[in-house]
Amino acid sequence: DGGITQSPKYLFRKEGQNVTLSCEQNLNHDAMYWYRQDPGQGLRLIYYSQIVNDFQKGDIAEGYSVSREKKESFPLTVTSAQKNPTAFYLCASSIPNDEQFFGPGTRLTVL
């Protein structure tokens, strides 16, 4: 059953903690992406990766970090430097320059 999985579905973080969101795909896509969505708004790009061991910052990369050690995995770490991390986080993948497909998302809440 091919697709994109994200875990956990809900995540609660205390101020000052780093947390890591998981994104896995079995579609054999080279490109993967992380977006953030705030209530009532569109998605904004955090980071993207066109190939293993390479990634680029998006529009709102400050306070986030990523790694791309495997083709199928693109974890996102929300660091304590991210001042307002409460949001809905969506991961996507694609063949480069082709249609993007999205995972179900992770809702992060800072307590």
Next chain:
Amino acid sequence: GIQVEQSPPDLILQEGANSTLRCNFSDSVNNLQWFHQNPWGQLINLFYIPSGTKQNGRLSATTVATERYSLLYISSSQTTDSGVYFCAVELGTGRRALTFGSGTRLQVQP
């Protein structure tokens, strides 16, 4: 950077009515996609349409790349069509990732 504007921001329809959603973009694009976001937040792919016209059941879309706009048509709307519709574009050069509009929130009433 590229600007993506969607209209209208909100739309309320009676079941069975037709509607047209518009997406304007400010630069040449390599990719344009329409999504439906359901109440659980899942983004559902509707169309991948950098140019031309496509149809899928009650939905159809047209992109006129030279005039920098795309239209999404919903015919005979159903309550299950409710949600937020997003247009997203990818530039023809440079960054290879989507830039989203702010969406059209559609409510279909029985």
